[in-house]
Amino acid sequence: MPVTITIIYNRLFDTYGPQGWWPLLEHDGSNPTRTGDIGGYHPENYRLPETQRQQFEICIGAILTQNTAWMNVEKALHNLDNINAISAERLLELSDDTLKDAIKPSGYFNMKAKKLQGFATFWLELGQRTPKRDELLAVWGIGPETADCMRLYAWQEPDFVIDAYTRRILEHLRCIPADADYDETRAFCVDGLEPTVPVYQECHALFVEHAKRHYARRPLADPLLG
């Protein structure tokens, strides 16, 4: 009996419950918010984002979190918020040095400053429209995962997100071959899973939560070793 994505999803959801992604700096507090080291989650509220500001925040967060711990991204987002730069117009008004300084905690600040400026320009050209996946991929600095994150969380389009954690888990469970690429991994996830935005959002977030707990690359420091 092969392990299907449905079985995995149901077990993860039973274990961890709704994750409330994508985390936002601020949102309607009437909905339950996960407390802990990192705020901003909004379990069971699938109506976010409700403003263009939140939509833009998700997009730049998706860029800033490339190969970077979310905690560091949060610092960068707070810095940008403090200079009122969570908006395409304001972000483009910043000098390179000001922008780099604000996002420094998220690492790769030279690259990411360029990526944010490129995306902000694209955002303004886009207007109110929902970007197609290919349009996002054509923007320098936006690859498959970032594009899917933007569409799934910022624009509520049912694009399944594959990240390193998802690959690691599915490979370990022998659901996909070791050399599976993005699209092959995505095909496994999409096949059999209810193609709705809430399910896709939760599934991605649940993979991350599960991997953080059980798929660390190396064991955590053991006090026995001094």
Next chain:
DNA sequence: AACCAGGACGTGA
């Protein structure tokens, strides 16, 4: 104190 984090791009073979 090394190891790695919610990737993407440029390069050479």
Next chain:
DNA sequence: TCACGTCATGGT
């Protein structure tokens, strides 16, 4: 196509 180097800060 593809394997590999580069980008960089901060938590554990």
